[in-house]
Amino acid sequence: MARNTLMAAIGVLAAGALLTASLGWYRVFSYVAAIFILAVVAGASTEHRGSFLEPYTGLIAGLAGMFLAGLTGIWLLWNPDVTSYTYVLGVPMPTLVYFGLLWLAPAFAAIYYSLIFDRIGGEPIVDDIIDEARDRQRDAELPLAPRKIDRTTGTDGLDGTADVEGDDD
Known part of the structure; x- marks a missing residue:
């Protein structure tokens, strides 16, 4: 999915x-909002070349599963007409x-990814990404980058201006 398509989908959501x-x-x-949150998180990885969601595939899939399970659990267990709930650990089930x-599991997922970041974003990987970016910048024509002049220019030595025509006047 291209970046513009993903951003359009986020706008529609x-x-x-x-x-x-x-x-x-x-x-x-609640479901649209959960999908919106996941799309925004997934949008953070659109600039990565290669697999679309790498290295966040596991995180996004885990968040999607937790959000859907959490929302479904809440909507199946909660009803505004019910006045007594089943309690677990002193808290109503919903x-x-x-x-x-929706809170604890995503927080643990973030902690998990911060602990394994050395494996998915360690020094050698970051160096490879930076080298690849430099190579692409050298090959690409960027809008604010100075342009190379293909012709040779000389100066006449008097006022420092370029002798464009090539005559020695």
Whole structure:
């Protein structure tokens, strides 16, 4: 998926979230918002060449699974008409699912990725990325980069201006 397509999808998801929230479709809104969050996280890896989501594939897949499981668990367990809930660890089940799958598990996923970052983003990998970027910049014509002049120019030695015509006047 190209970067512009992903950004357009993020825009559509944002508009969908606003629409569902304004219509009061809160269950649909929660799923659209979760997909929006995942799309924004996935958008952070669009500049990487090679596999689309590398090295974040596991993180995004894990977040998607946690969000979907968490939202589904909340919407299956929670009902505004219910006044008594089943408690686990002193907390109502919908609250435990909400806290565990939408807050705690993503926080542990972030900690996990920070601990294994040396394997997915260590010094040699960062050096390779920087070298590849420099090679591509040398080969590409960038809009603000100074342009090379292919012709040879000389100076007449008097005022430092280039002798464009090549005559010695």
